[in-house]
Amino acid sequence: MEPLIELKEVCKSYDKLEVLKGISLKIYPGEVIAIIGTSGSGKSTLIRCINGLESIHSGQIMIHGCSILESAEQAREIRKKIGMVFQNFNLFSHYTVLENIIKPTIIANNVNKNKAREIGLSLLKKIKLEDKINSYPSSLSGGQKQRVAIARALAMNPEIILFDEPTSSLDPELAYEVLDIIKTLAQDGLSMVIVTHQIKFISKLAHRIVFIDKGRICEEGSPQEILNNTTNERLKRFLMRLDENT
Ligand SMILES: Nc1ncnc2c1ncn2[C@@H]1O[C@H](COP(=O)(O)OP(=O)(O)O)[C@@H](O)[C@H]1O
Ligand SMILES: [Mg+2]
Structure with missing residues (x-):
């Protein structure tokens, strides 16, 4: 099977600070990959490079076998x-919940307004916020806001969603609502890359866990291999500290 996304020796620096030091990773259709690692290890930068929010200095990022560096227009598509x-x-504070969800797809995908509304309503049902259709973000809880952000991503009909610590600004109870939606998406077979510290939750969903340390993939394997059988000292130390904090 061809990977959906493939990173080959990706390097990224900010001035003299080397943040990604040769990351190679294949993400296959339908896979859920969790990315873990200490703060400052380069997880967000990695996600942002995949999504083109940051440029890379060397290496390659291929999507469906096509290098995103070759054609800017193709990369945008x-x-x-x-x-x-x-x-x-x-979220956009001056848009209602429904507008937040459907405006991007109307603009980027040229979906007509009626069709977009239909998509929006079914997504509101999926995230269990039908009653908030005309509310503004300021009246929502953090968990509800994040569910709207997930619906907005889904409205674009993506092949993969990249999550950067989707629950780390939420109280445990609100985090649960968001994790529950993520679980449903995994059951639907959506490909996802999820940067998270919710290790117990993600180990039930992820096909693979990737541990990033100082800009390198330090260890990679099934949840079982990462959580129970690792002999990697740095990973062990990271997991122990995580355990103490949760
Ligand atoms: N826009 C930026 N400009 C300069 N340095 C940055 C920028 N973004 C991130 N960094 C630095 O890159 C390193 C990795 O950051 P980040 O990818 O956010 O790590 P993580 O998400 O794992 O906490 C950190 O040292 C951070 O300070
Ligand atoms: Mg980060």
């Missing part, structure tokens, strides 16, 4: 298929 969910929701 391909990237419409990559959804993104951030830690801080990034």
